[in-house]
Structure formats: C-alpha cells, structure tokens
Amino acid sequence: MNLSNTNSDTEYYFEQIEKYVASKEYIGRISEVIQQGMQIFAKYPNAKAVSLFTLKENSPEFEFRAARPSSQKEEHILLFDKLTEIGIVGTALGTGEITIDYIPDSKSEAVVLVPLIASWGVIGLIVIEIETYAGFDNASNLANRLTAMLAGLFAGSIENSTLFKNLNTAKTVLEQKIASRTMDLTQSR
Secondary structure (H helix, E strand, O other): OOHHHHHHHHHHHHHHHHHHHHOOOOOOOHHHHHHHHHHHHOOOOOEEEEEEEEEOOOOOOEEEEEEEOHHHHHHHHHHHHHHHHOOHHHHHHHHOOOEEEEOOOOOOOEEEEEEEEEOOEEEEEEEEEEOOOOOOOHHHHHHHHHHHHHHHHHHHHHHHHHHHHHHHHHHHHHHHHHHHHHHHHHHHO
16 A cells, blocks of 8 residues: 555545534535534545444434445445444444454455434444455554544534434424414413
C-alpha cells in the first residue's frame, strides 16, 4: 500500500467531513440526514461500499436502512448477516468503538464497523467495505479517529431529526385536540 496515496485519501476524507460539519445549518428530514451522512462515510479511504443498519424501534434487531451504492442492497444484507453470525457486529457494539476486520472468505478486503451512539444508546451501525487493508498505520489511525467524530455527529443528527419529527407529530395532535375542544365549547354555548 502506498503511504502517500493513503495520506492524500485521508486528507480528502477530512476535507469532506469539514464540509459536512459546515453544512449543518438546520435539522432536515431523516432521509436527508441519512443521505448526507452516507455520502461522507463513502469517502473513507479505500471504501468500496457503505451501508447503514439501524435498530428497529423497541426491538434489538437491526434493519437495513441505506447503502452506497444502493443497487447492492442484498449483498449488504448478506454481508451484515455473516458479520453478525461470526461475532464481528457483536464486538463492535460491545466495545462501542470502530472495529476493523477482514471480510470472511477474503484475504485482502476488510470491513470497518462504526457504531452510531446517540444519547439513549446505540441507534445503528455503519459498515464500510474497504478494498485493501494493510494494517494499522498513522493514516488509518487518523481516518478512524475522523470516522469516530463523524459517527458522533451523524448519530446526533439522526437523533435530532427523530426528536424533531416526534415533536412535530405531538404538536399536530395537540393542535387537533385544541381545535376539537374549542368546537365542543362553541357548540355547548
């Protein structure tokens, strides 16, 4: 692996994260938040594919949420199931830290598992498939530190978006109740 190439890939990744952070002006819809975040995770050095799995509401099960490239949904799900079966997903979730391991049945391709942790706990997992993994050097250490920061921002954005959506739903329900009560009072007068 060419170290200067890895350093420039890591610099590019850092620049993309900087742009992502600078563009956070408002809370968007959760689909927009996910799309923006997935675009940045896809810039991880040597990334071949990226997928997002989130915990189902009130369940310990994960569900496929998004991928880049999106045309390979079934492959992403099969890989996630295989990683779960051999315990790599459990390791990443247990430590709450980025985990790098070789893809089963592959000698050079690896996966980077990135837990997404919000204030209420784990909300999801990013799976980054990388083409080559030559070990842990300074460039990969920096890329993983950047990814950990990005994961925190991304998880916070998802959390904020979810809370904002729930708040708007509660506001709408409350407005409907107030309108109904006002009509009842008007009719009783």
